[in-house]
Amino acid sequence: MTEAAVDINGVEKRFGDLVAVRNLDLRVEPGEFFSIIGPSGCGKTTTLRMIAGFEDPTAGRISVGGRDMTGVRPYRRPVNTVFQSYALFPHLDVFENVAFGLREAKVGKAEIRTRVGEAVTLVQLQGRERSRPRQLSGGQQQRVALARALVNRPEVLLLDEPLGALDLKLRTDMQTQLKDLQRSVGVTFCYVTHDQGEAFSMSDRVAVMNHGLLEQVGTPEEIYHRPASSFVADFVGTANRFAGTVDGVEADRYSVAVDGVGPRTAGGPAGLAVGTTVQVLVRPENLQLETDGGSADRDATVVDTAFLGAERTVRLHSPKLGELTATARGSGKAPEAGSRVRLSWSDEDAWLIPAADRSQP
């Protein structure tokens, strides 16, 4: 197994009585775009700061590139950070900001000029080297912060919600640019954000944290289609959940008795025993609506629809199954509010979440 770019081992972080991060184990592979997402206060920023060295773990160990970083000050770590507030030095121009780390490393003048030039071109700010930060727009400042970090060729680049202050259009553009940049430069990116969509669009793998605990790590698909808990399921998208009990285990599927619906099969995590109470997760886009009449069990009434352009969201109420959401294509006729529809879904689209997990929605 190759050395992990970042290896977090049993790390805990306490601030007095508050436990910000608990029992964290995480590996970031070299060259990947790795994101940590979660609600405010979940510990993702604390984790990032511990990798950077601004906080010391109360317990556990963090390694970067195979080297134990315990007790190593930030200025001696092979990582660089892009801060949420950019933290550009106001009294230095763009060139000197970007060159800052190189000067600390006592790099020669000629090499500084070359490398800074490359970094500035990389973020498309050539020609602005003599500007001061306050003369630049938010997006430009953000790019300077990026160049300033990357020019030092760190083993890992840490990014702490860098796009938070930008407006939507700029943010989406920057997401594309960041992803392309990471691909071309090849540096391991460790990205923190509360925006699930942002993380999904750029990352190779995503970690979901909640209240200091790691809920799940995986590719965006895994997290979305095969969430480990109802917290994760809700955090990354809308979830329809049906209560049920496991009554059989087959090769790679479970048989489930779904309350109010009947026997179905579904995928699920390994090790669920017969008799376990579960929730069957079906994403809105997989919930089909038929307007012909039929068995009253799977009937639901349309509460409301919303037209979003490419999609249409339909809110439903079912006496047996509760409040549900379905997504349909934007084209086509919208179901009328108050009309009755029949729900169905394909077994391949169903996934089990243990009902007895600690993270309640």
Next chain:
Amino acid sequence: MDGDQGGVTIERVAAPPPAAPRWRRIDPGRFARLALLAPTLAITLVCFIVPLGLIALYSFGSVNQVDFNVYFGWTTGNYRAFTSSLYLHTLARSVILSVSTTLVCAVIGFTFAYFISRQGPRAQRLLLVAVIVPFWTSFIVRTYSWVDLLQNLGPIDRFARALGMNGHIDILYTQYSIGIGILYSYLPLMILPIYVSLERIDPALFDAAEDLGATPWRQFRRVVLPMAVPGLIAGIIIVGVPALGEYVIPEILGGGKTLMAGNILADQFLQTGNYPFGSALAVSIMVVLMVLLFMLRRAQPAADPQ
């Protein structure tokens, strides 16, 4: 089935994680922080608190009239000396003069600050500069200039006589000239905090008040005045407290005739040599000030009224 997911439901089978290092690294932070505080401690404790404490201590001492040595012994004789009518009279006049001058200063300062705050930004800046620049000039020279201006046969005197007054103005070397001197020197210090308070008032509040039916006068009373109070109190403190202990102004504009507490105090230490009595005086001044400060702080609305 899916493999290792990390997190909640899977039991940890691996060895317990390594604990944080046993040895507590000597926190350079704590030592460095104390080192940073050292200069301030030196100047505040050694050169400010300790001397004041010493004075307080020796205010209970006495001076031997023969060898001029100062002895420390617990006596309240120095404080009792205040009750002699000479000193009491002077001290009372000191307090009255300072208080009345401060009040006049407050009224004038408030009006001026209010006027500034109602101007546009450029006019405001200009007016502020006009107020502050005199403050940057030599205090003693400015004070001396009033000797010229206030003396009989000086410009103000002649101006008053030109307006038809009989006799001379006879202001110089009286408590009035001292009052004018104090008013003059401390006016900028009164204006600034009041202005800052007033400037904070969101202009939209006036519109809101007007919308709710308030006349200009009532707007003033119910919007402006309450919000100006913190600045007003700050100004009164910054002016009133030092004014009580003024030395230079009574020296120059009092002509040695009208003495204030500050002069008496200086006298004890620089000429008479009655240090214990001087100490008692200093302590008394401090006590009066602390009482004043306490009362004023109580009158100040809590923190930021915004």
Next chain:
Amino acid sequence: MNVRRHPFAAGLSLLVLLFLWLPLIGVAVNSFNRQTIMAGWGGFTTHWYGLALHDQNVRTGLETTLEIAVASALLSLAIAVSGALWWRRASPRARAVYDGLIYARIILPEVVSATALFFLFLKIHFTLGLTAIVIGHTVWNSAYAAIIVQARMAGLDPALEEAAADLGATPWRTFRRVTFAALLPAIIAAGLLAFTFSFDDVVTSVFLQGASNTPLPVVILGMIRFRITPEINAIGLLVMLFTVTLMSIAVLIYATAGSLGRSGRRGNMLDIYRGR
């Protein structure tokens, strides 16, 4: 100017401005006045300036005052900057005490603190003189300097220092390259302010001068007492021009200093008052 809405206030304000500037004009005019009895204008002359500039007392006084002012300003800055650095990571209670001591040093009448220091020096047999004066000035000068430096420090984004560390700068180099550089306008302004206060000081200088050379303001005080009037106006105008120039530089430097990454606003002298 918005005069019509507040005629009373406008009128009073005009009087106030006149009141504030009258003595300055008086000094300026009289410094060129041939007439010494101040009973009117006696003709233009620069005689008093010649007298003032050649007066040995005045020259020594100026030298002495400059020495004291520079020493006190530097000392006050050292105290103010180190104090501000400590303040950032201090507990709220410690901060309250620190702030209280700054406030106390400014508010307490100079006579009282000068007296107390005089007494202390007497008791520990510390020779009065220039060093004593410098210490005396620094007691309150450091408080004024601290206010200015601290106000600027408060606007400093802590992330800046983290960014410097992240980029490889040790704590000392972070201070040198980032913190100090960002504080520089405030340091210069505070230094000039402290210098001016020291330059102008009478009370503490009178108490602590001992047998040393007399600082200029005390020389002037002596001249006033003994009614050596004519030179005073000339000296006065020169001194006034000097201190006004210094303070204008201080304000200009502080006002044109860029923001520190928190708000987008430019700095302004009154921000100190507002605590920004």
